[in-house]
Amino acid sequence: MDCLYVRFYRKCEAFFKEKQIRFDILKFLYKVLPVLEAAVYCGLIIYSFVKEDYLMFTKCIVVPATAFVVVSIFRKLIDSPRPYTKYDITPLINKDKIGESFPSRHTLSAFLITMTGFYVYFPVGIVLAVMSLIIAITRVVSGVHFTKDVITGAVIGILSGIIYFVF
Structure with missing residues (x-):
């Protein structure tokens, strides 16, 4: 099946396999x-605990944990296929998960x-934002x-943060 996604992936695959250093960096x-x-x-x-800001400390644990659990349940219910199971491709990074x-x-x-x-210390949030974009x-x-998949994950993460850390 030659669809837009497969063509996109083949270009990515060729780019990273063309030079070993690119693949190693990926x-x-x-x-x-x-x-x-x-x-x-x-x-x-740890910083929020040492700072003795227990509301911050609690939010730092509860907000991500809650969103993670809710999304994990949602993923199991939806059980959306991964690109390498939906199309005839081999992922660049070996992954065994089916759905x-x-x-x-x-x-x-x-x-x-x-x-x-961003909630705890804004400059750290900026660095983490760049890292998160690269992860996606x-x-x-x-x-x-x-x-x-990654856009939805990012949006849910950002909205959860805005809703629970700002309000």
Whole structure:
């Protein structure tokens, strides 16, 4: 099946496979950025606790956890196929999961952490926003998520942050 998505993915695949350094950078970003964001998130939680701002501390834990659980349940109910199961492609990053593609939980988590960063210490939020955008892009170009998956994950993460951290 030759659709717009498959053509897009084939171009991404060719770009990253053409030069090993590009592929290595993609793999590095794909694997390391989520871990780095999780570490920063832990730092934000610890910072809010040490600062003795217990409302901030509670929100830093409850807001992301709630959104994560709700989206996880939603993903199981929808059970949307992943690009490599819907189309005849092999993802650049090896992934064994069959469904639950929509929305991207990695992207959701990244943007929830970004919003937590903005809430706790604005400059950290800016850095996290850039990292989150890269996380979302790597999910799409590596063939493990559709664009709609990461955009929806990002929107839910951002809106959850605005609703619960601002109000």
